[in-house]
Amino acid sequence: MRITQGAFSFLPDLDDGQITRQVQYCIDKGWAVNIEFTDDPHPRNTYWEMWGMPMFDVPDAAGVMFELNACRKAHAGRNYIRVSAFDSTHTWESLRLSFITDRPADEPGFALDRQEVDGRSIRYTTRAYAADRPEGARY
Amino acid sequence: MEAVIDTPPTAPLAAPDGGEQAIDLRAEFTESGLARVLDELDTDLVGLVPVKQRLREIGALLLVDRARARFGLQAVSPTLHMSFTGNPGTGKTTVALRMAEILHRLGYVRKGHLVTVTRDDLVGQYIGHTAPKTKEVLKRAMGGVLFIDEAYYLYRPENERDYGQEAIEILLQVMENQRDDLVVILAGYADRMERFFTANPGFRSRVAHHIDFPDYTGGELEAIGARILDGMNYRLSPAAEEAFHRYVELRMAQPHFANGRSVRNALDRARLRQANRLFASERPVTAGDLTTIEAEDILASRVFSGGIDSYPPLPAR
Numbered sequence: 001m002r003i004t005q006g007a008f009s010f011l012p013d014l015d016d017g018q019i020t021r022q023v024q025y026c027i028d029k030g031w032a033v034n035i036e037f038t039d040d041p042h043p044r045n046t047y048w049e050m051w052g053m054p055m056f057d058v059p060d061a062a063g064v065m066f067e068l069n070a071c072r073k074a075h076a077g078r079n080y081i082r083v084s085a086f087d088s089t090h091t092w093e094s095l096r097l098s099f100i101t102d103r104p105a106d107e108p109g110f111a112l113d114r115q116e117v118d119g120r121s122i123r124y125t126t127r128a129y130a131a132d133r134p135e136g137a138r139y
Numbered sequence: 140m141e142a143v144i145d146t147p148p149t150a151p152l153a154a155p156d157g158g159e160q161a162i163d164l165r166a167e168f169t170e171s172g173l174a175r176v177l178d179e180l181d182t183d184l185v186g187l188v189p190v191k192q193r194l195r196e197i198g199a200l201l202l203v204d205r206a207r208a209r210f211g212l213q214a215v216s217p218t219l220h221m222s223f224t225g226n227p228g229t230g231k232t233t234v235a236l237r238m239a240e241i242l243h244r245l246g247y248v249r250k251g252h253l254v255t256v257t258r259d260d261l262v263g264q265y266i267g268h269t270a271p272k273t274k275e276v277l278k279r280a281m282g283g284v285l286f287i288d289e290a291y292y293l294y295r296p297e298n299e300r301d302y303g304q305e306a307i308e309i310l311l312q313v314m315e316n317q318r319d320d321l322v323v324i325l326a327g328y329a330d331r332m333e334r335f336f337t338a339n340p341g342f343r344s345r346v347a348h349h350i351d352f353p354d355y356t357g358g359e360l361e362a363i364g365a366r367i368l369d370g371m372n373y374r375l376s377p378a379a380e381e382a383f384h385r386y387v388e389l390r391m392a393q394p395h396f397a398n399g400r401s402v403r404n405a406l407d408r409a410r411l412r413q414a415n416r417l418f419a420s421e422r423p424v425t426a427g428d429l430t431t432i433e434a435e436d437i438l439a440s441r442v443f444s445g446g447i448d449s450y451p452p453l454p455a456r
Contacts, residue, residue, distance in 0.1 A: 060250050060282020062320035066313075067278065 001109030003041050006082060006098040016065065019083065019101055024061040026085035031096055032056045033064050034086060035071050037079040039138040041107070041128050051075075054086060068101065076102050078139045104130075104139035162206045172244045173198050180237055185366065186359040190234055193350050194241065201245040218347040219247065219322045220314055222290075222336075224329040225352025228398030231326045232286065234352075238324065239284040248322055250282035258292040261306040269302040273309045281320045290325035291335035311341050355398050360387045364402045368432070373410065378434035389442050405440065412436040 004010055014022070026033050033055045036048035051071040055064055064083070071081055084098035108129035115123045130138040168174050177198065180191060200217060208214040219242065223231040236253050243251025256276050263269035277285065287293070295301040314323050325332070325346065336343040355363065364383060368374060375383055390401060397404075413436045417424050 055278070058278050058281070059252055060320070062249075062281035062317065063278035066274070066281065066317070066320075070274075 001107055003043075003080075003100075003103070003107060003109075005041075005043060006084075006100055008099045013103075014099070014101065019068070020061045020065055022097070022099065023064045023083060023085075026097055027059065027061060027064075029085075029087070029096070030089075031085035031087045033058070034084045035064070035067055035081065036084060037071060037075045037081045039079045039104075039135060040131055041080060042110075042126070042131065048080075048082065051081075072102060077105055080104065106139065160210070162209060164202060164206065167202055167206065171202065171246075173202070173241065176237065176241050176244055184230060184233065184237075185362045186355050187230060187234070187352065190230075190350055190352055193348065194234075194238070197348065198241060198245065201242075201247055205245070216247075216319055218318060218345065220318075220346045221322070221324045221348040221350060222332060222346045223324060223326040223350050223352060224332045226328065226354055226398060228400030228402075229352035229354065230399060231352055232288065235284065235286045235324050235326065238322075242284065242322060248283055252280075252283035253286055254280040254283060255286045255288060257288050258303065261287070261293065261310075262302050264302075266302075269305040270309060273306045277309070277313050277321070280323075281317070283321065285321055285323045287323065287325050289327050291327045291331040294335050294338055296338060307339060307342070311345060314345050357384075357387050357391060360391070360398070360402050363399050364406055367403055367406055371410075373406075373430055373432055376431050376433050379432050379437055382434040382437040386437055386440060386442055393442065405437075405442075406432075408440065409436045412439050 002009075008014060023033055035051040037051055038045060038048035052067055055067070058064055068081070068083065075081060079102075080100055081102035082098055082100045084095050087094065087096040110126045110128050113125045113127055115125070117123055177191075177195060180194065184191070197219070204214045204217065221238070223235065225231055232255070235255075239248065239251050239253040242248045254276065260276055261269070261273045263272045293303040293307055295303055310323065313321070323346075325342070327335070329351065336346075361384060364387070365375075386405060387402070390396060390405065395401075409432050413432050416433070416436060417428060
């Protein structure tokens with residue numbers, strides 16, 4: 001099951017040219033671009049591992065692509081990789097754009113767990129199949 | 140200018156579909172804004188004829204390449220990594236800054252910013268520190284020009300465990316693989332750069348343009364001085380002009396002469412003496428007083444008493 005988090009996730013995967021243009025847009029807006037990765041696809045897993053520092057001082061998307069390729073070399077196929085852009089403007093001070101650039105070859109999806117509580121009440125929760133295996137061995 | 144405009148397309152440009160079209164290179168030249176940059180270069184920088192000539196040639200090549208691309212002809216993006224060699228104060232950094240602008244106007248680099256680094260910014264202090272540091276700098280320079288001042292310091296043959304070699308390897312790799320993303324300019328004194336290139340043959344072959352910056356002549360140095368003063372709203376009195384002429388002549392023959400930089404330093408010190416003189420005169424000053432440097436401000440220099448300006452005497456080497 002293809003996970004859909006962040007922008008563009010219902011579209012086909014962006015190619016490098018498209019990623020470059022998105023990143024350049026972020027840089028031109030003055031946002032700091034970050035590269036993050038994780039192997040826990042749960043939607044509530046907000047804080048992914050960062051690949052290096054946020055790139056505050058890179059004026060051209062080529063620098064970000066350089067890092068993205070380095071991150072792919074280390075993590076592609078076994079992790080999700082996303083690019084996010086942080087706007088430090090006062091009152092924003094949060095992410096303005098985030099999109100997944102790389103995903104594992106095989107995404108097993110989520111299980112729906114039902115828990116019976118208080119008689120006939122049921123609580124629902126989702127659990128990623130991938131998370132059954134230990135971290136680092138999921139994909 | 141002529142060098143660029145007079146390069147006519149040697150063969151009639153034929154479109155791949157057989158139709159004959161022509162691109163007006165002169166119009167391209169004006170339109171790209173390159174004409175203005177080169178004109179500014181001519182007016183702003185004194186002397187440096189071979190350098191200007193080379194910049195024109197590079198500009199022409201890039202324009203022609205662009206025209207070729209328009210006709211669908213093979214236009215291999217040229218290697219533009221350069222090495223600037225020359226004595227201190229010959230304007231290497233200034234030209235590098237212009238270079239970034241020229242390449243930007245031609246659309247060869249996307250952003251046209253200049254990142255100036257020295258060995259300190261590239262080489263780390265312990266194992267594993269160098270690669271991230273160098274990559275950080277390269278990342279910052281992408282889309283622009285990376286200017287490595289005193290590049291020969293990167294390679295220290297006397298210490299085989301020096302981390303400079305690691306920085307060189309990363310640089311070479313990026314210079315080769317990401318030619319479209321950044322242009323690297325190496326600068327340094329001619330003899331040491333020669334040794335650097337001999338020890339790192341990979342660099343020599345990846346640097347396409349070796350540009351040598353000649354020393355300035357006396358007349359050129361005086362013109363530079365006049366320009367510096369003009370920029371700061373100062374002027375030389377006629378007597379001071381004569382004194383400055385003599386100063387330059389004497390200074391050129393003395394050791395530690397750093398061309399344009401020496402002139403700038405000399406003028407800075409003359410301003411200092413002028414300020415001191417005005418202060419000591421204890422009378423109201425006019426605008427004319429404040430802008431005029433007198434002969435005595437220049438003649439007080441140690442250069443005239445046989446000493447070396449601004450440097451403590453060194454033991455003979």
